[in-house]
Amino acid sequence: MTVRLRFLGGVGVIGSTKILLEQDGWRVLLDLGNDIPSSADLLRYPALPRPARGIADRLRLGVAPRIDHLYRVDALEGTDVAGGADGHTVVFLSHAHIDHVGLAGWVDPAVPVYAAAGTVRVLGALEEAGTGLEGGRQAIRPLEDGETVHVGPFDVTCLAVDHDVPGAAGFLVTTADGTLAYTGDLRFHGRHPELSEAFTERVRGVRVLVTEGTMLAASFGAPFLSEADVDAALGAALDATPGLVVVSLYPRNTERAAALLRIADAAGRRVIWPVAMGRFLRAYGLEGVLTWEEGPGLEAIRANPARFVVQLGVDEIPRLLDLPLGPGALFVHSNGEPLGPFDPNWALLADWLAFLGLPMRVIGSAGHATPHDLERLVRLAAPRVVVPVHTNEPYRLAPPPGTARVLAERGREYALDHIDA
Ligand SMILES: [Zn+2]
Ligand SMILES: [Zn+2]
Numbered sequence: 115m116t117v118r119l120r121f122l123g124g125v126g127v128i129g130s131t132k133i134l135l136e137q138d139g140w141r142v143l144l145d146l147g148n149d150i151p152s153s154a155d156l157l158r159y160p161a162l163p164r165p166a167r168g169i170a171d172r173l174r175l176g177v178a179p180r181i182d183h184l185y186r187v188d189a190l191e192g193t194d195v196a197g198g199a200d201g202h203t204v205v206f207l208s209h210a211h212i213d214h215v216g217l218a219g220w221v222d223p224a225v226p227v228y229a230a231a232g233t234v235r236v237l238g239a240l241e242e243a244g245t246g247l248e249g250g251r252q253a254i255r256p257l258e259d260g261e262t263v264h265v266g267p268f269d270v271t272c273l274a275v276d277h278d279v280p281g282a283a284g285f286l287v288t289t290a291d292g293t294l295a296y297t298g299d300l301r302f303h304g305r306h307p308e309l310s311e312a313f314t315e316r317v318r319g320v321r322v323l324v325t326e327g328t329m330l331a332a333s334f335g336a337p338f339l340s341e342a343d344v345d346a347a348l349g350a351a352l353d354a355t356p357g358l359v360v361v362s363l364y365p366r367n368t369e370r371a372a373a374l375l376r377i378a379d380a381a382g383r384r385v386i387w388p389v390a391m392g393r394f395l396r397a398y399g400l401e402g403v404l405t406w407e408e409g410p411g412l413e414a415i416r417a418n419p420a421r422f423v424v425q426l427g428v429d430e431i432p433r434l435l436d437l438p439l440g441p442g443a444l445f446v447h448s449n450g451e452p453l454g455p456f457d458p459n460w461a462l463l464a465d466w467l468a469f470l471g472l473p474m475r476v477i478g479s480a481g482h483a484t485p486h487d488l489e490r491l492v493r494l495a496a497p498r499v500v501v502p503v504h505t506n507e508p509y510r511l512a513p514p515p516g517t518a519r520v521l522a523e524r525g526r527e528y529a530l531d532h533i534d535a
Contacts, residue, residue, distance in 0.1 A: 117267075117291040117530035119322075122179040123147070124503040125524035128328050128456075129213035131504045132179055133296060135287060135530070140266030141203040143184070144285055144296050148216030149177055153458045167191075168248050169220040178217055185220045189249065199224035204265045206272075207254065208298030209282035210236040210366060219249025228263055230272055231256035232281020236366060236398065243393035259283070273316055275300035276309045278449065278481030279366045284313055291531040292321030295495070299326050299504065301480060302487040303340045305369055310483070314494050322533060323497035327505030328482035339479045344448065345373050347477045352381035357442030358419035359383070360434070360472070362426040362450030365391045367481075368398050370448065375402055378423050384410065388427030412436055419443065428452055428459055431466055439470050449478040485510065492517060499534045 117137045124131030129150035135142045163171045169189045172178035187197035199222045207215050207229040234256040240246050257272035269288040277299045284298045295317035300310045378385045392405030415422045419438040428451040452459035493514045501520045502508035513519040518534040
């Protein structure tokens with residue numbers, strides 16, 4: 115029987131790619147995350163999913179994929195989706211961002227879940243910090259770069275890529291009807307471009323390349339900084355600011371967090387983290403992480419604001435009222451939460467900064483490939499078919515001669531060997 119393929123997420127939107135391959139009752143699911151939050155979500159603060167009903171509530175609202183024999187039976191009460199394992203389904207997670215792993219805590223424990231070892235490490239540290247997967251701990255099996263898992267007629271190979279979280283990977287799926295490569299989220303301007311270059315090399319000549327296309331959108335017109343540029347700009351900002359620096363970076367970018375600790379140290383400043391973030395970073399293995407729990411405390415910061423950097427917790431914005439934010443203080447947005455103007459909490463932060471008179475500088479680097487790098491990836495990989503996903507403007511990917519481009523429809527069933535028919 116032919117290999118069938120469905121895109122159950124990441125179609126026409128940034129985030130949450132989900133790709134289901136099926137043949138002879140065997141199924142491979144690539145990624146299982148939540149949609150990126152938007153101001154149109156029915157499940158937005160304070161109407162959040164109920165703790166034990168997270169998957170059932172999302173299925174009722176149509177914001178989780180309806181896949182039988184994937185989720186735990188006890189989590190599906192009130193839905194018509196069948197729970198429990200069928201022994202023929204395996205899940206692969208590309209990296210530890212919510213839009214790729216957010217629903218994995220609801221997977222039945224008898225369904226194998228795999229991810230690169232680096233992703234297992236990040237998820238383990240989050241679990242240890244009390245901020246693990248919704249739905250509960252999941253025993254995720256670690257994969258080495260290049261390791262292959264056999265799933266019935268499918269061979270799935272884990273291929274490391276560079277992204278703004280450690281342990282990111284794409285997958286190469288080999289089938290009787292040809293090969294499919296999936297990038298996960300990747301970039302070529304980060305700290306490990308060689309990983310994404312090696313991915314490009316290893317997927318050369320695949321039948322179908324499913325690539326993320328986040329930065330294709332016209333709205334991402336801003337100039338790109340490399341992570342090295344970010345380090346330099348952060349250092350300059352810490353040196354030039356006479357007062358307190360408040361920063362928002364995304365802690366799962368542990369390499370940026372480690373860099374901030376080094377840069378702050380060189381600038382004679384100490385970094386104070388929100389408690390849960392600090393627990394995660396320590397569990398991940400970073401040293402010298404201080405939180406509000408162990409001090410130095412407000413008095414020390416007020417006495418000498420130029421000796422500190424405070425990381426913002428988006429759930430504790432009123433803490434800003436305690437801080438010495440007079441003239442000379444600075445807020446640095448460095449890809450942390452709220453993530454950007456598309457995030458429902460961005461306007462809230464802007465209101466607070468306006469009230470406090472706290473100027474904002476943006477010093478960040480995208481976790482996603484530039485449009486130029488995406489076109490180069492497709493040209494070098496030279497697939498028969500390219501499918502841009504994880505973007506709201508997939509039409510902006512121009513395929514090279516010899517490659518057909520398919521703009522996938524959500525939920526539609528494609529035959530792998532006729533996807534461009
Ligand atoms: Zn993503
Ligand atoms: Zn990501």
